[in-house]
Amino acid sequence: MxxxxxxxxxxxxxxxxxxxxxxYGFVFDSVSMKHWL
Structure with missing residues (x-):
């Protein structure tokens, strides 16, 4: 420690x-990737 x-x-x-x-960046990136795919 x-x-x-x-x-x-x-x-x-x-x-x-x-x-x-x-x-938030990782979550937004994954959500946007799913949205565009």
């Missing part, structure tokens, strides 16, 4: 937002 530092905690919302965007 990695140690939690205050800087990483302050960056946590950005990590969550990035993960959400990546997940």
């Amino acid at each position: 990695f140690s939690i530092s205050p800087s990483s905690i302050s960056l946590l919302p950005y990590w969550v937002l990035a993960l959400c965007l990546v997940g």
Whole structure:
């Protein structure tokens, strides 16, 4: 496990937002592929 530092905690919302965007991108890509196919 990695140690939690205050800087990483302050960056946590950005990590969550990035993960959400990546997940949404994958879902949107798969849905759009099914739609066009």
